[in-house]
Amino acid sequence: MKSEARDLPPLIGAGGRVKLPGSKSISNRVLLLAALAEGQAEITGLLDSDDTRVMLAALQALGIAVRREGETAHVQGGAGRFPAAQADLFMGNAGTAIRPLTAALALLGGDYALHGVPRMHERPIGDLVDALRQFGCEIRYTGQEGYPPLHIGASHFRLNGDVAVRGDVSSQFLTALLLALPLKASDHDIAIAVQGELISKPYIEITLNLLRRFGVQVRRTGWERFVIPAGSGLRSPGRIAVEGDASSASYFLAAGVLGQWHGKGAPVRVEGVGRDSIQGDVAFARVLEDLGAQVRWGDDFIETDGLQAGLTALRGGDIDCLAIPDAAMTLAMTALFADAPTTLTAIGSWRVKETDRIHAMATELTKLGAKVESGPDWLRVHPLPAVQWRSAAIATYDDHRMAMCFSLASFGHADIRILDPGCVAKTYPGYFDDFARIARPVPVIAIDGPTASGKGSIATAVAEALGFVCLDSGVLYRLTAWEALQQGVPLDDSDALTRLAADLPVTFAAGGIVLNGHVFDAAQLRTEAVGQAASTIAAIPSVREALFALQRSFRRAPGLVADGRDMGTVVFPDAPLKVFLTASAHSRAERRYKQLISQGIPAILADVFAELELRDARDTQRDVAALKPAPDAQLLDSTDLSLEQTVEAVLALWRQSV
Numbered sequence: 001m002k003s004e005a006r007d008l009p010p011l012i013g014a015g016g017r018v019k020l021p022g023s024k025s026i027s028n029r030v031l032l033l034a035a036l037a038e039g040q041a042e043i044t045g046l047l048d049s050d051d052t053r054v055m056l057a058a059l060q061a062l063g064i065a066v067r068r069e070g071e072t073a074h075v076q077g078g079a080g081r082f083p084a085a086q087a088d089l090f091m092g093n094a095g096t097a098i099r100p101l102t103a104a105l106a107l108l109g110g111d112y113a114l115h116g117v118p119r120m121h122e123r124p125i126g127d128l129v130d131a132l133r134q135f136g137c138e139i140r141y142t143g144q145e146g147y148p149p150l151h152i153g154a155s156h157f158r159l160n161g162d163v164a165v166r167g168d169v170s171s172q173f174l175t176a177l178l179l180a181l182p183l184k185a186s187d188h189d190i191a192i193a194v195q196g197e198l199i200s201k202p203y204i205e206i207t208l209n210l211l212r213r214f215g216v217q218v219r220r221t222g223w224e225r226f227v228i229p230a231g232s233g234l235r236s237p238g239r240i241a242v243e244g245d246a247s248s249a250s251y252f253l254a255a256g257v258l259g260q261w262h263g264k265g266a267p268v269r270v271e272g273v274g275r276d277s278i279q280g281d282v283a284f285a286r287v288l289e290d291l292g293a294q295v296r297w298g299d300d301f302i303e304t305d306g307l308q309a310g311l312t313a314l315r316g317g318d319i320d321c322l323a324i325p326d327a328a329m330t331l332a333m334t335a336l337f338a339d340a341p342t343t344l345t346a347i348g349s350w351r352v353k354e355t356d357r358i359h360a361m362a363t364e365l366t367k368l369g370a371k372v373e374s375g376p377d378w379l380r381v382h383p384l385p386a387v388q389w390r391s392a393a394i395a396t397y398d399d400h401r402m403a404m405c406f407s408l409a410s411f412g413h414a415d416i417r418i419l420d421p422g423c424v425a426k427t428y429p430g431y432f433d434d435f436a437r438i439a440r441p442v443p444v445i446a447i448d449g450p451t452a453s454g455k456g457s458i459a460t461a462v463a464e465a466l467g468f469v470c471l472d473s474g475v476l477y478r479l480t481a482w483e484a485l486q487q488g489v490p491l492d493d494s495d496a497l498t499r500l501a502a503d504l505p506v507t508f509a510a511g512g513i514v515l516n517g518h519v520f521d522a523a524q525l526r527t528e529a530v531g532q533a534a535s536t537i538a539a540i541p542s543v544r545e546a547l548f549a550l551q552r553s554f555r556r557a558p559g560l561v562a563d564g565r566d567m568g569t570v571v572f573p574d575a576p577l578k579v580f581l582t583a584s585a586h587s588r589a590e591r592r593y594k595q596l597i598s599q600g601i602p603a604i605l606a607d608v609f610a611e612l613e614l615r616d617a618r619d620t621q622r623d624v625a626a627l628k629p630a631p632d633a634q635l636l637d638s639t640d641l642s643l644e645q646t647v648e649a650v651l652a653l654w655r656q657s658v
């Protein structure tokens with residue numbers, strides 16, 4: 001089931017610390033090794049996500065005793081065998097689970113079915129199956145040849161020289177063999193010959209490192225031949241700690257660069273990986289450094305802090321991503337902010353990941369307004385100038401990395417909606433909360449209140465004092481109403497009114513309103529007839545919905561002051577300052593009366609009072625976005641305050657809130 005879309009506020013900075021969740025690659029390797037090893041293992045810092053749950057559930061179904069308490073798991077190793085000789089295993093979309101489990105189960109033999117989500121059934125596994133068949137393993141495709149689902153039968157293990165496996169599609173095939181073959185190496189050396197250029201070598205380094213921790217010293221000749229020595233056996237190291245996930249670190253490290261550069265940044269530190277990390281994706285931080293980012297390294301942290309002295313943007317250029325296929329996706333995002341096009345090469349493996357990531361990245365970057373070119377194994381992203389950014393709803397293709405990457409688009413100049421953000425549960429269920437903690441959104445001062453309470457005048461003065469953008473949201477309702485009155489659209493024809501609101505041919509240039517391409521005299525909107533009509537159509541939910549995105553698009557650096565009825569409750573619920581501005585009905589009527597007279601518009605005080613009460617009633621009693629203070633709003637009664645005093649009171653509240 002798809003999760004509800006997430007709207008990300010535009011950002012002017014980032015800063016803070018993030019404790020990274022455990023590495024997925026290490027978590028799933030360690031779980032399998034601990035399950036196959038002799039002895040008990042206590043695994044700390046284990047990732048809790050969809051992919052690790054898939055592995056845990058499979059191991060339990062295979063009869064391995066696993067007890068999990070938060071980030072710690074206790075595993076009683078099976079000493080080279082799985083107690084259950086038969087099992088039906090659901091592997092979700094976890095490549096780090098299905099590949100090594102296929103190898104281990106096939107070498108041990110039994111009666112096992114392995115299957116996953118539809119995308120898993122499109123991800124190739126044929127090269128691994130071909131390699132395992134050379135050992136006499138019985139593996140049958142129960143769906144499409146070369147892809148899961150699989151059935152694993154008896155093992156007739158035999159050795160017949162080096163076993164060959166392709167290394168240029170996925171390094172996980174070699175990892176799977178390396179993790180499982182110690183089960184069969186008690187009497188003989190077992191050698192694996194890699195065919196084609198091995199990709200993602202750092203992931204093989206992780207595998208070899210963890211095998212050493214479990215007592216197996218693999219010998220290798222370059223990256224072409226690997227030998228598991230005779231007498232190898234997996235033994236639990238007792239306690240083993242999982243590092244923070246270096247691929248997940250990439251989003252925060254990028255934020256630490258983009259945030260500072262947008263003017264309001266502070267360093268962003270990721271904790272859980274550092275200079276001695278065994279994960280290849282820490283090289284992402286070195287690439288960022290080469291591109292011009294300020295990076296600091298500690299034993300257990302990496303920190304980014306804007307650009308190096310003298311630079312005004314990240315550098316573009318060609319980047320060979322063979323060693324960092326996952327973190328490379330993050331470079332496609334930082335490329336939007338570079339000073340020249342960035343070409344990511346050697347990313348052919350993106351085609352067979354959770355989705356075709358080259359296609360997905362190119363499609364979604366294009367939605368933002370970016371110029372993108374791509375080929376079978378490369379992607380070129382051109383810098384996106386501020387004025388060309390477009391607001392977009394980003395599709396995530398059930399790919400956690402697509403969702404996490406595009407959170408960085410909120411440093412751009414558009415509103416970003418992430419569709420199905422829940423897909424991050426694959427590796428980082430708490431990602432968006434952690435991202436929100438380090439993000440510094442463009443600030444909004446929301447001023448809501450009844451008619452003639454002074455919202456518009458106060459908002460204009462406060463925006464001017466702070467150099468912020470100003471949004472008089474009532475103008476949008478008034479413009480829609482004005483158009484309706486002009487075109488003779490009945491005020492209860494919600495479909496026609498919604499179309500009018502959605503297609504409002506309006507732009508706001510240098511504070512003025514341009515309607516249908518002509519400068520519009522805003523005084524035409526201030527008549528009571530238009531105000532009453534605006535209040536009437538504002539009670540129609542679809543009209544409000546149609547104006548929602550337009551209102552949010554006013555949120556631009558360095559900040560926004562927005563006035564209306566639902567700025568704090570609906571449109572900008574995360575505004576750091578919400579003011580509910582009131583004044584007695586009597587003084588509001590007097591103010592409006594004087595305002596009309598000063599504008600040369602004839603008025604009678606008693607009529608103004610009656611109309612004001614009517615509008616108050618309609619605005620406060622409607623079913624949607626009714627006028628009311630947000631629970632966290634500051635109430636400000638201006639009955640006895642002058643305009644200047646009210647402005648100063650709002651500015652004082654703002655100073656207190658920052």
Ligand SMILES: Nc1ncnc2c1ncn2[C@@H]1O[C@H](COP(=O)(O)OP(=O)(O)OP(=O)(O)O)[C@@H](O)[C@H]1O
Pocket residue numbers: 449450451452453454455456457458474591592594595638641642643644646
């Ligand atoms: N504190 C105040 N003291 C005296 N006059 C004020 C005060 N605040 C606003 N006014 C005056 O009241 C009139 C109405 O203010 P304004 O148009 O800003 O109200 P509003 O809340 O935006 O109204 P609406 O919702 O109808 O657009 C203006 O002439 C303004 O100068």
Ligand SMILES: Nc1ccn([C@H]2C[C@H](O)[C@@H](COP(=O)(O)O)O2)c(=O)n1
Pocket residue numbers: 451473474475477478531534535538539563564565566567615619
């Ligand atoms: N955020 C808003 C702003 C305005 N409206 C409606 C209700 C008002 O009576 C009418 C005119 O607004 P004004 O220019 O007087 O501020 O528009 C709303 O529902 N929500």
